[in-house]
Amino acid sequence: MSTEMITLxxxxxxxxxxxxxNPEDPSSEPHHQTFxxxxxxxxxxxxxxxRIREEQDPSLQFDFACRSAxxxxxxxxxxxRPRLACNTLTRDLGETxxxxxxxxxxxxxxxxxxxxTWFRGMAEQVGGWIEEKAPFQAHAEEERMDADxxxxxxxxxxxxxxxxxxxxxxxxxxxxxxxxxAGLNRIARFMRDPRDARSEDDWFEVVSDENGxxxxxGLMGCHDVCPKELPLLEQYAYLRRKMLxxxxxxxxx
Amino acid sequence: MSAAPAEIDRPVSxxxxxxxxxxxxxxxxxxxxxxxxxxxxxxxxxxxxxxxxLALFMWGHMALVGSILTGARGFDALAGGLEEVYIAQPTVxxxxxxFLIHAAMASRKIPAQIREHRKLxxxxxxxxxxxxxxxxxxxxxxxxxxxxxxxxxxVLGSFHLVLVGFxxxxxxxxxxxxxxxxxxxxxxxxxxxxxxxxxxLCVEFHASTGLYRFAVKWxxxxxxxxxxxxxxxxxxxxxxxxLGFLTLAVLAKWIEPPLAFLLGATV
Ligand code: SF4
Ligand code: SF4
Ligand code: FES
Numbered sequence: 200m201s202t203e204m205i206t207l208x209x210x211x212x213x214x215x216x217x218x219x220x221n222p223e224d225p226s227s228e229p230h231h232q233t234f235x236x237x238x239x240x241x242x243x244x245x246x247x248x249x250r251i252r253e254e255q256d257p258s259l260q261f262d263f264a265c266r267s268a269x270x271x272x273x274x275x276x277x278x279x280r281p282r283l284a285c286n287t288l289t290r291d292l293g294e295t296x297x298x299x300x301x302x303x304x305x306x307x308x309x310x311x312x313x314x315x316t317w318f319r320g321m322a323e324q325v326g327g328w329i330e331e332k333a334p335f336q337a338h339a340e341e342e343r344m345d346a347d348x349x350x351x352x353x354x355x356x357x358x359x360x361x362x363x364x365x366x367x368x369x370x371x372x373x374x375x376x377x378x379x380x381a382g383l384n385r386i387a388r389f390m391r392d393p394r395d396a397r398s399e400d401d402w403f404e405v406v407s408d409e410n411g412x413x414x415x416x417g418l419m420g421c422h423d424v425c426p427k428e429l430p431l432l433e434q435y436a437y438l439r440r441k442m443l444x445x446x447x448x449x450x451x452x
Numbered sequence: 453m454s455a456a457p458a459e460i461d462r463p464v465s466x467x468x469x470x471x472x473x474x475x476x477x478x479x480x481x482x483x484x485x486x487x488x489x490x491x492x493x494x495x496x497x498x499x500x501x502x503x504x505x506l507a508l509f510m511w512g513h514m515a516l517v518g519s520i521l522t523g524a525r526g527f528d529a530l531a532g533g534l535e536e537v538y539i540a541q542p543t544v545x546x547x548x549x550x551f552l553i554h555a556a557m558a559s560r561k562i563p564a565q566i567r568e569h570r571k572l573x574x575x576x577x578x579x580x581x582x583x584x585x586x587x588x589x590x591x592x593x594x595x596x597x598x599x600x601x602x603x604x605x606x607v608l609g610s611f612h613l614v615l616v617g618f619x620x621x622x623x624x625x626x627x628x629x630x631x632x633x634x635x636x637x638x639x640x641x642x643x644x645x646x647x648x649x650x651x652x653l654c655v656e657f658h659a660s661t662g663l664y665r666f667a668v669k670w671x672x673x674x675x676x677x678x679x680x681x682x683x684x685x686x687x688x689x690x691x692x693x694x695l696g697f698l699t700l701a702v703l704a705k706w707i708e709p710p711l712a713f714l715l716g717a718t719v
Pocket of ligand 1: 426
């Protein structure tokens with residue numbers, strides 16, 4: 200790491216091939232535009248894009264807020280793979296870097312997409328909120344929770360809704376109602392939560408149809424692409440096992 | 453399940469339900485959805501379960517056919533024994549049934565999956581360039597190979613089952629009813645070895661990959677992690693491939709049975 204400053208005497212000249220299209224402008228045609236930039240030490244795509252916008256083309260559209268992989272707004276296809284621009288270092292990439300907006304989501308312009316509408320729709324579809332067992336008592340002592348369980352819930356809660364797993368999923372690309380890995384993760388998170396009133400039986404039809412866990416063909420693109428490294432694979436297996444349990448339960452009664 | 457509680461509505465929320473929600477509400481009634489969900493679950497279980505059963509059977513099968521490594525006598529004794537006590541005959545029928553069920557169930561999603569796969573490839577084609585850094589892509593190519601080997605297995609496997617069916621139930625190919633080393637070795641060495649070599653490759657790949665994917669899907673051994681599961685899969689794959697080709701070499705009469713000394717006699 201420390202040698203980097205020294206070895207970068209002659210910085211690489213990076214070529215950015217950036218997708219340009221403004222759906223609002225009838226004369227705009229989708230195309231790739233090339234920008235060149237000298238690499239600087241520890242340069243992220245976030246830095247690079249901001250420099251391009253400041254120095255070369257102020258009309259370039261892309262989203263950022265936190266620049267620390269927390270807000271989930273900077274997801275884009277980097278050489279075809281969904282990534283967060285703010286935590287992708289240019290030194291990990293070749294000299295030519297292709298940037299495109301995430302598929303599946305509505306394009307706002309250039310690299311900027313609307314993930315919010317998709318995620319809201321998903322949340323409504325899966326019921327991605329707590330349904331409390333008893334009304335919340337602000338001053339009462341909280342019920343204790345097993346540390347492992349708390350950790351498992353927290354793992355699911357870490358999703359930043361960046362949409363990388365959705366863009367990288369073949370099923371989500373063809374079926375707009377598929378809840379995707381983020382949706383399955385959300386379901387698993389609330390299903391685990393002992394404060395939630397819903398039983399496995401209540402979840403059954405949300406989870407088990409072709410828009411849920413059985414729509415997924417298990418190629419694990421989502422798991423490998425998630426920039427927050429959520430245990431999507433485990434969530435997915437957890438749901439399958441739970442649904443099997445729920446079906447057995449129903450058979451017995 | 454109830455609708456979104458009003459208090460979580462953000463000021464930017466759309467005034468009308470999202471299209472997705474409207475579609476959800478317009479969808480068939482609860483009971484029907486529940487039936488559909490149960491059907492999906494059943495399909496998954498049958499295709500996965502039959503696959504695992506077939507894979508396990510293939511290992512047992514390998515042990516039986518492997519008896520040729522001790523020479524024709526060992527092979528004949530084992531086959532004859534299993535036929536005498538009527539284990540071989542029902543097994544052939546049961547495996548044929550399982551084979552067909554598995555093929556029907558597992559192929560059910562293939563057209564849709566191919567469409568999804570194409571679409572994804574079109575969107576993220578350059579992923580291939582970067583494949584070294586994206587193991588996710590490896591999983592997708594595994595899946596494509598599952599489809600290909602599955603289709604080859606359907607053809608060659610049926611052929612083999614018919615052949616063995618004739619062996620077990622008729623005396624068409626041998627001197628008596630039943631599987632015999634002599635007639636098997638004769639036909640394998642005369643050219644069928646090509647078919648069997650291909651069949652062997654496909655079976656071992658399809659079975660070990662299928663088991664790996666089954667484990668991943670249901671979270672079996674998830675504590676070990678995927679890399680460990682893959683290593684196990686590789687050991688199984690190469691182990692059985694090695695054993696398989698050794699057996700095939702004996703059946704094709706390229707080499708002498710290496711374990712003939714166990715029975716203390718020549719072939
Ligand atoms: S699960 Fe991962 S990839 Fe998917 S939206 Fe959440 S943080 Fe992003
Ligand atoms: S495993 Fe594959 S099909 Fe399933 S949600 Fe993830 S990317 Fe989509
Ligand atoms: S800018 Fe917030 S996640 Fe990248």
